[in-house]
Amino acid sequence: MDKFQQSQKNQLFKTPAHDPYCLPKIEGSAVCPQCGAAYQAGNWTWKVPENTVVHDAQTVTCPACQRTNDNHPAGTLTLSGSFLSAHRNEIINLIENTEKKEKAEHALERIISLTDSEGALVVTTTGIHLANRLGHALKAAFKGHADYQYSDDEFGVSIDWTRDE
Numbered sequence: 001m002d003k004f005q006q007s008q009k010n011q012l013f014k015t016p017a018h019d020p021y022c023l024p025k026i027e028g029s030a031v032c033p034q035c036g037a038a039y040q041a042g043n044w045t046w047k048v049p050e051n052t053v054v055h056d057a058q059t060v061t062c063p064a065c066q067r068t069n070d071n072h073p074a075g076t077l078t079l080s081g082s083f084l085s086a087h088r089n090e091i092i093n094l095i096e097n098t099e100k101k102e103k104a105e106h107a108l109e110r111i112i113s114l115t116d117s118e119g120a121l122v123v124t125t126t127g128i129h130l131a132n133r134l135g136h137a138l139k140a141a142f143k144g145h146a147d148y149q150y151s152d153d154e155f156g157v158s159i160d161w162t163r164d165e
C-alpha cells in the first residue's frame with residue numbers, strides 16, 4: 001500500500017465529527033416529556049403533526065432539554081464593556097426577544113441561562129444557531145465588537161461581544 005492509498009484508507013476509517021447531543025435515529029414519532037416538542041420525519045418542532053397519535057408516540061427527551069439538564073451549552077455568549085451596565089435592560093430585552101423568535105422557528109434553539117459574572121453577562125444556548133443570531137442582533141442594534149470562536153468539532157461556538165462608551 002503506497003502513501004496515497006494509506007491516506008485514502010485513513011479517510012475511510014476516520015470517524016466523522018459527531019454531535020454528542022444528536023440522538024440516534026428515532027423510528028416514527030416522539031414527544032419530549034419535558035418541553036412538549038414533537039419529533040417527526042427527522043425534525044423536532046412545536047407542532048405535533050395532525051396524523052400523530054400522541055399516546056402512540058414514544059417519549060424521548062429532546063437534545064435541547066438534555067443540554068439544559070446537563071448544563072452543557074452549545075453556544076456561550078459573553079457580553080462586556082461599560083455600555084452593558086448602562087443599557088442592561090435594553091440588551092436583555094433584545095436577547096429575550098431574539099430567543100423567542102428563534103425558538104418559535106427552531107424548537108431546539110433555546111437559552112439555557114443568563115448569568116452575571118464579574119461585570120459580564122453570560123448567555124448560554126442549546127444551539128450554535130441562536131448564539132450566532134444573538135451575536136448578530138447585538139451588533140445590529142448596539143454596534144460594538146463581536147468575536148466568534150468555533151470549537152474544533154464545530155458543534156460549539158463562543159462569542160464575545162463588547163462595547164465601551
Ligand SMILES: [Zn+2]
Pocket residue numbers: 032033034035036037061062063064065066
Ligand atoms: Zn425537550
